Amino acid sequence: MTYCIGLLLDLGLVMIADTRTNAGVDNFSSHRKLHTLANGPERQIFACTSGSLSMSQNVLDLLDEGLPIAEDDGIKRTIATAPSMFRVVQLIGEAVQDVNRTVGKALAESDLSSSVSFLVGGRIGGERPHLYQIYSAGNYIECSPESPFLQIGETKYGKPILDRGIRAGMPLSEAVKVGFLSFDSAMRSNLGVARPLDLLVMPTDREAPLLTRRIEADDEYFNLLSLRWSELLHEATELIPNPPFMRIEGERAIRAVEKG
Amino acid sequence: MTYCIGLLLDLGLVMIADTRTNAGVDNFSSHRKLHTLANGPERQIFACTSGSLSMSQNVLDLLDEGLPIAEDDGIKRTIATAPSMFRVVQLIGEAVQDVNRTVGKALAESDLSSSVSFLVGGRIGGERPHLYQIYSAGNYIECSPESPFLQIGETKYGKPILDRGIRAGMPLSEAVKVGFLSFDSAMRSNLGVARPLDLLVMPTDREAPLLTRRIEADDEYFNLLSLRWSELLHEATELIPNPPFMRIEGERAIRAVEKG
Known part of the structure; x- marks a missing residue:
């Protein structure tokens, strides 16, 4: 299981992801689910992943290598060169569709779930941070101020x-x-969500520093x-x-007194 | 959707069910999901239902008519004559299996869900109240003091x-x-759970009255x-x-002052 949230606020973007993965209850381990896709002065892009770990790793590897451009002139399209956040999430969605056709198809043939989803947050240049959710089919939605958060994974306990x-x-x-x-509630009700947590805070104010932090299993503040x-x-x-x-207990008490 | 809970406490049994049913978001209505299976001086048995309404209604109708005994001597087995709560839930489970073979099969052929589940609470004679959950396959579990509640339907938000x-x-x-x-949380996060709610309280003390109450959409206490x-x-x-x-906001404030 997994739980990741993204909060898109006036003052900045917050992303939090747990690290627990499991294949059945007898096979637990810890994997990073908050990934840095770009972190330079002009481009900071981060992604949380949930669902099939083999699917999401494959998507990230594909993005790292770059996707071919439509006319196949040999120049790869990458997160580092995408001109806008819209093009970034479109690229990730395309990588998801690519992996659906290969790994996803093989998993489906073995009746295994290939479902995978992403939260993608970040900014390019001087714009405000953006936050998107990318679904299993590679389509996406963008977070808006009316409902300023998105969740993936074990979403209900913490909603x-x-x-x-x-x-x-x-x-x-x-x-x-x-x-x-929200994580405290999810972890309390589902053993498949657990610390360490990874936290990212990207202030809208570009002069304020980006904060990344791992909240360990014995973190004093979280405890x-x-x-x-x-x-x-x-x-x-x-x-x-x-x-x-x-009035039941009251009545019982009165009766007890009367009997006494 | 549906949300029902059963709480089995030292002092008694509490059951709460919502009344909203829907087939898609464009077809909402209100149906009672907390049913009285028996309510005499020696036998008080109640059931909450979730899942396919046509399945659960069929199960209740079958129980009302009575199930044939194994040797088919014409005497129906009913909730009213079952010798113990164990036999009551076994009878309900058998009715679920019966309906699985008829309605469930027809629904499966149309690729429709026939999943149904029950919370059954009550007592026979002088015993303490018992609480059970009956699953789609007709099997059951009993509630125990280590984890003194059971839920069916939209369980996660309120857990x-x-x-x-x-x-x-x-x-x-x-x-x-x-x-x-718990219902307040479930109703806030899922439109498919809604008032009116039906409440049942069965005190362990047999001299205390059974309480049943409908919490309407404008109930003052609930508001x-x-x-x-x-x-x-x-x-x-x-x-x-x-x-x-x-310390981000703090730093921003300090910077603002320095700049000012």
């Missing part, structure tokens, strides 16, 4: 907290915190966040009044 | 709150409240719970400190 907590106008540090809370969140949810539950129509 | 909040020893009114919070929960989650998020390694 309610993002639905409630992520707003395009929020500070980046708050967004990273809410993103971690604190997880513990405090449990306590706070417990307190929040207690603060909500009980249903007014639930 | 983290149950994982954190439901304990076998908790008061029934608290459990109903946490159950409602309050939903609103307060949003506020409290927001407050809880704010109470958790931001990641110590996130």
Whole structure:
């Protein structure tokens, strides 16, 4: 399993990915799922992957080598030379379709899932960061401010907290915190999602530094966040009044007194 | 879609089901999914259903009519005469298998899903309430105190709150409240889960009354719970400190001041 999120905020882009992969419950390992596709002064592009690891690795290798141009004049199309983020995600989608025709077909013949998806975030030149999701068929959607996050992998456990907590106008540090809370829920309910996590923060302000960080299994801040969140949810539950129509325990208590 | 939960606590059994059914997003309607299979002084048995509505209705009709006994002596086996909760869930499982062979087969031939599942809760005579989940194949599992809840339907959005909040020893009114919070999350993230909700509370104490209640779309308590929960989650998020390694906004502020 896998869980990756991308948050596209006014102040910047946040991407978080776990590292756990498994083929059955008896075969767990740790693989990086947040990949650097380009990281120069004029082009910073990152991708999270979920689904078949062999499919996604094959796609990344193909992109690394470059895809042939349509007229086949020998000049490869690469992430490094794509003129816009639109062309970058189109290139990745094409690589996905390529691998579908080869590895995907072979997997289908063995009745194995070849499903793969990507979150792609980044910017070229002076533009604001963009965020896209690329589906198994190679098609894509772009993230928009009305719903400023995208998820791939084990998305459901961690979605309610993002639905409630992520707003395009929020500070980046708050967004990273809410993103971690979303991972905390996903990890609690699915053993297939686990630390270490990889974090990327790309501020819209081009003068602010790019932040990448690995959150290890014993990360002190994440442990604190997880513990405090449990306590706070417990307190929040207690603060909500009980249903007014639930008088059962009250009645039992009264009867016990009357009997006593 | 559908969402149903069963909570098996020391003090009693709680079952909650939504009522929304849909065939595609353009065909929504409301159907009761919490069914009374028996409700006499010596036998109270209730079932929640999810999956194909035509399958589950067929199963319930078959149970209502009674299943033939193995030696076919003409005496029907029914929920009303089954000697134990074990035999009740076995009977329901057999009815599921029956309908799989008829309706399920026809649906499969049209490439339509015939998947169906049940939560069955109740008691016979003086025993404590029991809770079971019956799967599409007609097999079942029983709920146990180590993990005192079962879910069917759109289970993931509402699971983290149950994982954190439901304990076998908790008061029934608290459990109903946490159950409602789980529905609040599921309804927020999936339009296919919606009020009205049906609630059943069966106290272990046989002298306490059985409670059944419909929570309508404008239920005042549920609206309050939903609103307060949003506020409290927001407050809880704010109470958790931001990641110590996130100094980006701080740096931006300092730079802005220096530039100013």
